Structure formats: structure tokens, C-alpha cells
Amino acid sequence: MxxxxxxxxxxxxxxxxxxxxxxxxxxxxxxxxxxxxxxxxxxxxxxxxxxxxxxxxxxxxxxxxxxxxxxxxxxxxxxxxxxxxxxxxxxxxxxxxxxxxxxxxxxxxxxxxxxxxxxxxxxxxxxxxxxxxxxxxxxxxxxxGNHDLRLRLAIRALTLPKAPLTEHLFVRMGRKILPLLAEINTRYVTPEDLACLPEEAECQERIFPSSSWKATFPAAAGPYLTPLGIEKELKKLKKKAKQFAKQADAEGLTMREVYAASLRCRDLFLSPDGAYSWFYSAMDxxxxxxxxxxxxxxxxxxxxxxxxxxxxxxxxxxxxxxxxxxxxxxxxxxxxxxxxxxxxxxxxxxxxxxxxxxxxxxxxxxxxxxxxxxxxxxxxxxxxxxxxxxxxxxxxxxxxxxxxxxxxxxxxxxxxxxxxxxxxxxxxxxxxxxxxxxx
Incomplete structure (x- = not known):
């Protein structure tokens, strides 16, 4: 050269x-x-x-x-x-x-x-x-970058108990990380991982916000967002939920596979001994x-x-x-x-x-x-x-x-x-x- x-x-x-x-x-x-x-x-x-x-x-x-x-x-x-x-x-x-x-x-x-x-x-x-x-x-x-933090926030939110401020975050952040989840599913998720998970409908319920979220979110978000910001978040989530389901289908992922890949991501990126734990540890x-x-x-x-x-x-x-x-x-x-x-x-x-x-x-x-x-x-x-x-x-x-x-x-x-x-x-x-x- x-x-x-x-x-x-x-x-x-x-x-x-x-x-x-x-x-x-x-x-x-x-x-x-x-x-x-x-x-x-x-x-x-x-x-x-x-x-x-x-x-x-x-x-x-x-x-x-x-x-x-x-x-x-x-x-x-x-x-x-x-x-x-x-x-x-x-x-x-x-x-x-x-x-x-x-x-x-x-x-x-x-x-x-x-x-x-x-x-x-x-x-x-x-x-x-x-x-x-x-x-x-x-x-x-x-x-x-904001796209890097999407993954971190999405997989953390998915493993938290359902709450108005966090139960929508996986879908809110997650559509753009679905290509990564597809890679993780191919390279790291095993049949044994899937066997330990609940059925498709329950995995979907864990991924998407509850039916009460739209009513409970505005009051919970009041200390953090302006009324305009709250309104924008509500509208954005409705759109992103549809996009998320469509993108998951385009990536060839069931909701069980999305859930399994997200749990594996948590281990790979957020656990101290994970293969990619250095990524967030090095980040400022x-x-x-x-x-x-x-x-x-x-x-x-x-x-x-x-x-x-x-x-x-x-x-x-x-x-x-x-x-x-x-x-x-x-x-x-x-x-x-x-x-x-x-x-x-x-x-x-x-x-x-x-x-x-x-x-x-x-x-x-x-x-x-x-x-x-x-x-x-x-x-x-x-x-x-x-x-x-x-x-x-x-x-x-x-x-x-x-x-x-x-x-x-x-x-x-x-x-x-x-x-x-x-x-x-x-x-x-x-x-x-x-x-x-x-x-």
C-alpha cells in the first residue's frame, strides 16, 4: 500500500x-x-x-x-x-x-x-x-451519542418493574436498535434461552407499555417535561409502537426473540464481565x-x-x-x-x-x-x-x-x-x- x-x-x-x-x-x-x-x-x-x-x-x-x-x-x-x-x-x-x-x-x-x-x-x-x-x-x-444511549436505556427499562416513566422506553428507544438485536439473536441467543421465556403474547406484553400508560404518564412526567414535551412524547409513542412492530417483523424477529436478545444484550453490554462492557465503561x-x-x-x-x-x-x-x-x-x-x-x-x-x-x-x-x-x-x-x-x-x-x-x-x-x-x-x-x- x-x-x-x-x-x-x-x-x-x-x-x-x-x-x-x-x-x-x-x-x-x-x-x-x-x-x-x-x-x-x-x-x-x-x-x-x-x-x-x-x-x-x-x-x-x-x-x-x-x-x-x-x-x-x-x-x-x-x-x-x-x-x-x-x-x-x-x-x-x-x-x-x-x-x-x-x-x-x-x-x-x-x-x-x-x-x-x-x-x-x-x-x-x-x-x-x-x-x-x-x-x-x-x-x-x-x-x-443518542443512538448509543438508546440501547443502554432501552434494555435497562425493559428489566425494570412497569412504571409510567419507564414502561414505554423500550418501544420508544427500541426500533432503531432492532438491527443490533437481530445480530445478537443470531450470534448469541440459544434455543435454551428461548425455552426459558414465556410465550409470545406475554413477551409482547412485557415489551409494550400497558393500556393505562397513556393516562398515567402525563402526571408522572410533569416534573421533567414541559406540556409541549409531554404531548410530543405521547404522540411519538403511538407512532413508534407501530414502527417497532413493523421493524421487528422486517428483521424477522418474534417478540420472544426480541425479548431474549434484549436480555442477552444486558449481559453483554451492562454486566461487568460482558464481552462489550468496555463500550459504556469507556464512554464520556x-x-x-x-x-x-x-x-x-x-x-x-x-x-x-x-x-x-x-x-x-x-x-x-x-x-x-x-x-x-x-x-x-x-x-x-x-x-x-x-x-x-x-x-x-x-x-x-x-x-x-x-x-x-x-x-x-x-x-x-x-x-x-x-x-x-x-x-x-x-x-x-x-x-x-x-x-x-x-x-x-x-x-x-x-x-x-x-x-x-x-x-x-x-x-x-x-x-x-x-x-x-x-x-x-x-x-x-x-x-x-x-x-x-x-x-
Whole structure:
């Protein structure tokens, strides 16, 4: 496998060498352009970006990482998309029987921005590829995504006694984890497991909320959700219950098999000695490096205050404590908002006061996943705070549904020099951001 050494690659030493992936890696751009924040596909509001940069600059200069950072987010159970992205960043070289770290990969910090699970083609292959990266000794930081937490909350809720705040959560979260449950059913569920379960009708009763749930949920959810949020949850559950049954049928799963696979998931992921227990054990919700905070979705004023006052360790500690507590209270609260917000009215709110707290603490930009894009990364100001959207639609399922061809590849690279690079197989040039270029 030869190093790509074209003229553009040599003229820009900030770009790590890209190793040809046995001829299968899509041709990736090597020519840089100034990040086109004025274009919708790359931001869409240069004026707002400039205003955010000016506001942040009033509290000091940028602090950059001491070593290169590679940010890859939302692989969504597509190990090939994930590995090709690592190749595109120059972090790994693929071999016939796996992959190895390159010299650049050994010196860089690799941040996986969440949503490793769901969609497909294979959740377990994706997890095995991620685990291999840890085993190789890479400096990896794994962040939680909303799809990752769906599995955790769904299987926990299924094993709790029926209660208004939790009995709907498996169906509420579970449709998108059904491809994983199908994999678990094939690889791990035995005839003996099924023989220990009740009949189909009782398994279905355990999976779906009781007939009284719709009447009891609003009062129970009052302390956690606004009236608008409660109304939305009721409507969403009705729709999701139909989708769940339809998707289970599409995956070829009976309700007994769904239930058996969920119990097996609990053992594999949540038991201390489970084969995939490392996945949630390694997971945090934020990483701060200098002036940049990495997370999955976004932030609200509550988390701005905690992050600015006590730092990322306090946020991650709160995440670990609350994730083990009441599932509904956790998912409805400001910590889980970090992995699911899209800055909608029903989400936790980010206001000028929260942005000011971050700027005063020296935080100038959020790097996130969660919002997938079709022409590479975007940089834009959200509520006055600079955000880089790094989800470039890697997985084949999303790409097929959204009209993109092939397997996605790309990464966001941030260098000690203050250069930010957006690389994507779906955009013809490498986007290059340097804050002073946009002031």
C-alpha cells in the first residue's frame, strides 16, 4: 500500500499521508480551500461566524491541542465507513487481516464523537473495529451519542418493574436498535434461552407499555417535561409502537426473540464481565482540548455553567452518575441533552448568557456530530456559539436513503498550529479553517 504523494499533498504538510486502501478507498481530495462558511453546505452564514469569533476573541486568544486531533463521528454500525475514515486521516493502514496504526495514528488523539450503533450493516463489526483501536494502544476518546444511549436505556427499562416513566422506553428507544438485536439473536441467543421465556403474547406484553400508560404518564412526567414535551412524547409513542412492530417483523424477529436478545444484550453490554462492557465503561459525554469542546450534539445553559465552572471532568462525572439512575429523568435532563439536542424549543436552551460563560472560560468552539451533512463538514454559529458539524454521513444505510453513493469516508483534523481541516469523500476539496481568516 503506497503513500499518496501528489503535488497538493506535498505542498500542505498539515495533511497526513493517506494510504491507499487496497484500491477500495474512494478518491479523496488533497487540494485545500479556505472554509467556505458563506455557502450553505459548509455553514451558510459568514457574518454570524465572524460575530462569534469577535465575541470569543474579546476573552483571549485560541488555545490549540498539543498534538493532532482526529474527530470521526456517527459511523452508525458501518465498520468500513469508520475504518476508511481513519485511513483518510492517515491514522491507520488496513491489512488483509485487520489494520495497524500509522506513525501519525500513534501520535494523534482520536475522538469518536458518538453514534457507533444502529442502522448497519453490522453493529458488532463496528464495535470490534473500535475495540481493536483501543487494543492497539491508540489514544482514543469515546463520546456518547443518542443512538448509543438508546440501547443502554432501552434494555435497562425493559428489566425494570412497569412504571409510567419507564414502561414505554423500550418501544420508544427500541426500533432503531432492532438491527443490533437481530445480530445478537443470531450470534448469541440459544434455543435454551428461548425455552426459558414465556410465550409470545406475554413477551409482547412485557415489551409494550400497558393500556393505562397513556393516562398515567402525563402526571408522572410533569416534573421533567414541559406540556409541549409531554404531548410530543405521547404522540411519538403511538407512532413508534407501530414502527417497532413493523421493524421487528422486517428483521424477522418474534417478540420472544426480541425479548431474549434484549436480555442477552444486558449481559453483554451492562454486566461487568460482558464481552462489550468496555463500550459504556469507556464512554464520556464531553472532551475539552484547549479552546474546543467535543461532544455529540450540543449544549444548554446548565451544562455551560458546569463546564465553565468545574470543567469537563465534572460534566463527565455527572453523566456517569445520572446514567445509572432513573432512565427517564436522565434522558430528559441537561446531561443527555448534550447527546440529543438540535436546539429545538423542546430541547434544553442555549442562550447568550450560556455562550458568554463559555467564552469567559476560554471555550470558543463546539465540535459535534449528530447533524449529518452531504458535502462534508460545516462551521456555523448556533445561538452565538461557533459549532463545527463533523457528521459527514458515513454509514451505507443513511447514504442509500439520502441519495449518496458508496461508503463514506472523511474526518475532521485539528492541529497544534491552529489549522482545522475538514476532509470528506463527498466534497471535492479539503476545507481549511483558521479563525483569523474569517475575522
Amino acid at each position: 503506497a503513500v499518496q504523494t501528489g503535488r497538493a499533498a506535498r505542498s500542505h504538510p498539515m495533511l497526513p499521508p493517506v494510504f491507499d486502501d487496497a484500491g477500495e478507498l474512494a478518491a479523496l481530495p488533497r487540494n485545500l480551500e479556505r472554509w467556505p462558511v458563506h455557502e450553505d453546505h459548509s455553514g451558510g452564514n459568514a457574518g454570524a461566524v465572524r460575530d462569534s469569533l469577535i465575541a470569543a476573541a474579546s476573552h483571549g486568544t485560541w488555545t490549540w491541542p498539543e498534538k493532532p486531533v482526529v474527530f470521526i463521528s456517527d459511523p452508525h454500525a458501518d465498520a468500513d465507513g469508520f475504518l476508511r475514515s481513519l485511513v483518510s486521516a492517515g491514522a491507520v493502514r488496513r491489512l488483509n487481516d485487520g489494520f495497524v496504526l500509522t506513525p501519525f495514528g500513534r501520535m494523534a488523539k482520536i475522538i469518536v464523537g458518538g453514534d457507533c450503533l444502529d442502522k448497519g450493516p453490522s453493529n458488532l463489526d463496528m464495535l470490534n473495529a473500535l475495540n481493536r483501536l483501543f487494543d492497539l494502544g491508540a489514544d482514543v476518546r469515546l463520546l456518547a 459525554v464531553v472532551e475539552q482540548i484547549g479552546s474546543i469542546v467535543f461532544l455529540h450534539a450540543g449544549i444548554d445553559d446548565t451544562m455551560c455553567a458546569l463546564l465553565a465552572k468545574d470543567g469537563p471532568a465534572a460534566v463527565n462525572t455527572r453523566y456517569r452518575l445520572e446514567a445509572e439512575d432513573d432512565p427517564f429523568a436522565f434522558y430528559s435532563g441537561p446531561v443527555a441533552n448534550l447527546v440529543r439536542t438540535k436546539y429545538r424549543p423542546v430541547d434544553g436552551q442555549l442562550t447568550a448568557s450560556g455562550v458568554a460563560l463559555l467564552h469567559q472560560a476560554g471555550i470558543k468552539m463546539i465540535v459535534q456530530g449528530h447533524v449529518n451533512n452531504h458535502k462534508g463538514q460545516r462551521i456555523l454559529a448556533k445561538n452565538g456559539l461557533l459549532h463545527l458539524e463533523g457528521d459527514i454521513t458515513l454509514d451505507r444505510t443513511s447514504r442509500r436513503l439520502e441519495g449518496l453513493t458508496g461508503i463514506g469516508a472523511g474526518a475532521t483534523l485539528i492541529f497544534p498550529s491552529g489549522d482545522v481541516v475538514g476532509l470528506s469523500s463527498d466534497y471535492p476539496r479539503v476545507k481549511h479553517f483558521k479563525p483569523e481568516h474569517h475575522l
